[in-house]
Amino acid sequence: MEDPHNIPHNQVFRPYNLSELFSFWNRFPDAVLFAGGTDLLRGQTKRLFTFPKTFISLDKVEELKKISRTERYLEIGAAICLSDILRLGKIVPEGMVAIINSIGNLRLRNLASIGGTILSTHRYSDLHAILIAQDATYELKSASNARWISASKFVTSGIELLQEEQALISRIRIPISSWSYVFHKKIGLLNRDDPDGGTFLLLCNTEKNLIMDLRMIFVGSKIIRFKDLETNLIGQTVPIGEKSMESLLVNCSDLVASEMAENKYLQNTIIRSITIALSNIF
Numbered sequence: 391m392e393d394p395h396n397i398p399h400n401q402v403f404r405p406y407n408l409s410e411l412f413s414f415w416n417r418f419p420d421a422v423l424f425a426g427g428t429d430l431l432r433g434q435t436k437r438l439f440t441f442p443k444t445f446i447s448l449d450k451v452e453e454l455k456k457i458s459r460t461e462r463y464l465e466i467g468a469a470i471c472l473s474d475i476l477r478l479g480k481i482v483p484e485g486m487v488a489i490i491n492s493i494g495n496l497r498l499r500n501l502a503s504i505g506g507t508i509l510s511t512h513r514y515s516d517l518h519a520i521l522i523a524q525d526a527t528y529e530l531k532s533a534s535n536a537r538w539i540s541a542s543k544f545v546t547s548g549i550e551l552l553q554e555e556q557a558l559i560s561r562i563r564i565p566i567s568s569w570s571y572v573f574h575k576k577i578g579l580l581n582r583d584d585p586d587g588g589t590f591l592l593l594c595n596t597e598k599n600l601i602m603d604l605r606m607i608f609v610g611s612k613i614i615r616f617k618d619l620e621t622n623l624i625g626q627t628v629p630i631g632e633k634s635m636e637s638l639l640v641n642c643s644d645l646v647a648s649e650m651a652e653n654k655y656l657q658n659t660i661i662r663s664i665t666i667a668l669s670n671i672f
């Protein structure tokens with residue numbers, strides 16, 4: 391009979407800085423990076439969790455726990471938890487606050503790190519919506535190299551880059567900008583891996599009834615960035631006229647239909663969100 395006490399040991403490394411981390415990782419290249427653990431341990435229902443055989447905890451790594459700001463950027467260490475980002479107050483973009491508050495519950499946000507949320511594998515991450523829309527960039531760091539990559543590029547090739555270079559995300563840099571209008575809608579079942587779900591986000595800046603800047607994105611099993619609409623709307627007057635709105639919606643419907651061909655529910659929900667979001671810009 392199997393001895394329940396004869397459980398194979400896990401190896402846990404708890405480095406204090408990146409140089410220690412990379413030296414452990416070099417010795418144990420299969421070690422898994424462990425931030426809040428909410429994604430890695432997700433779905434486990436037994437009394438004892440099954441942990442990765444060898445893992446490197448990020449919770450004490452000094453460089454990953456820093457937050458700094460300049461006039462133009464907010465820089466957040468990858469191991470900072472979502473709740474601590476909210477505690478930074480007004481400096482955090484409004485759209486980011488709305489999206490973080492929509493992720494899981496308070497207990498999850500107290501554990502889940504921003505780096506782990508970007509890399510969460512069990513589902514699309516709602517956070518991509520704001521990070522892409524705000525033109526955020528991520529620092530990818532390996533033992534010998536550091537480079538910055540845009541949030542939009544990261545969703546297409548970032549994970550492969552991290553694996554190829556045995557790198558991690560060390561910092562997230564978010565341009566500081568304020569928006570006069572933010573519309574955020576979470577679609578589908580909250581807190582579940584709903585293939586029909588996602589996050590719709592519109593950020594807009596108006597000045598004297600003119601649209602000065604606008605970003606619109608849907609993030610779900612696919613990511614749709616409405617670049618043509620964004621370009622067309624900049625310089626237009628608000629509220630958007632009926633005719634203009636009709637033609638914008640036709641263009642958006644075509645784009646959404648081509649991306650979500652087989653999912654009519656999602657197509658209709660996204661178009662409904664776009665209609666509400668655009669009609670409320672003043």
Ligand SMILES: Cc1cc2nc3c(=O)[nH]c(=O)nc-3n(C[C@H](O)[C@H](O)[C@H](O)COP(=O)(O)OP(=O)(O)OC[C@H]3O[C@@H](n4cnc5c(N)ncnc54)[C@H](O)[C@@H]3O)c2cc1C
Nearest residue numbers: 425426427428429430494502503505506507509515516559
């Ligand atoms: C109940 C529940 C509800 C949820 N609801 C939502 C939701 O509504 N919306 C949503 O978007 N998500 C949701 N999630 C997913 C959640 O956002 C992730 O579980 C969480 O953000 C992961 O963060 P973590 O720090 O715990 O990551 P971990 O579990 O520690 O790690 C996740 C992955 O990222 C890797 N990793 C971690 N940090 C780094 C780094 N700095 N560099 C490179 N790799 C790294 C790890 O190796 C691992 O592969 C939910 C999860 C749960 C359990």
